[in-house]
Amino acid sequence: MALQISATNPEHPALLLELPWHLPLEDWPEEYLVPLPRGISRHVVRYSRAGDEVIAVKELAERPALREYELLRDLDRIGIPAVDPLAVVTGRTDASGAPLESVLVTRHLGGSMPYRSMFETTMRPATMHRLMDALAVLLVRLHLAGFAWGDCSLSNTLFRRDAGAFAAYLVDAETGDLHPQLSTGQRDYDLDLARVNISGELLDLEASGALHPSVDPIEFGMEICARYRGLWDELTRASVYPAGKYHYIERRIRRLNDLGFDVAEMQIEHASNGDTVSFVPKVVDAGHHQRQLLRLTGLDTEENQARRLLNDLESWMATQDDYAPGDPLGARPEVLAHRWVREVFRPTVRAVPPELRGAxxxxxxxxxxxxxxxxxxxxxxxxxxxETAVEDYIKNILPKARKTLQPTAE
Known part of the structure; x- marks a missing residue:
């Protein structure tokens, strides 16, 4: 079989052809390698360079390589934090014509570190708690998307520092499987594997003297379970509110936003004792709200403004009689969004006198x-x-704001 390179970008095959595919990965000369810290892996992994990009090259059998490549592409399409798949190289042979294993090529995640590199200096317990938080968030995001990881561990995760916290990225999808929805048993299986794997990895660190003496590996393994379940409950539980208490719904949405999750859909079922509100959260990436609001309404705003306006739009759409997600006879979201702009957004803004708007x-x-x-x-x-809020805002808030902004006499 001739060498074949299947890539997501048409420019990558030409760049990748320059690498020594006729050599086993562990025998690649230093001139092709980039010295970056590597985690523990069941496969041979090396960092190299393709053009201006640093790439991770993993050697494995053809079938799992192709499968992992497609799974990573699926995760990328649905916005899950994972390494970016670039190519699969198959049909490799050495100089004598003997077959070599296939290779999965992913883009190196800039600024990321494998967990063992992070423990080269003793990590404080408070920092480890943030690490568990990041991993719990990643596992919840995967499960919400219907992805069963099958081997959640610190070794299969890359971590990036993120303003005093950490962001976790999936780096090994070989054992994963994507479903429309996961059962409780599938989620519990993943969580139990995470507990066992993390405790084992921390026990290895303890044996090597790299773990803080106050850290109990077994307790930290259990901690991932507690943090996962608390976050899952906050994201998926149904809430029952009395009629007229719609600001409670907004309070719940704000908590979800603070956790980094967006409420993509909201179903309201009217019951005799109040409104039962079920939230279906969807994880979003940076700038998502701007793009979504622009697509739906034509409004070009800043990101935080867009998130706030989209939340209001979702709440308003859920009260419309012709809003029926999934029903081909229901109004399309774009139609409802433009109606919201025409009937809600513009009249509300116009109610504020131009002379009071300032900049x-x-x-x-x-x-x-x-x-x-x-x-x-x-x-x-x-x-x-x-309407009541607009009246009070014009009467009591804007005059004070304008007075505060007026320059004082010297």
């Missing part, structure tokens, strides 16, 4: 009005209508 653009005005309604509803302990 605020329409999206910021609407955001401020939503914030004011939120605080009024919290104080009143019932939902305040947007």
């Amino acid at each position: 605020m653009d329409p999206a910021e005005i609407y955001h401020q009005l939503l914030e004011h309604r939120w605080y009024m509803s919290e104080r009143a302990q019932h939902d305040i209508g947007i």
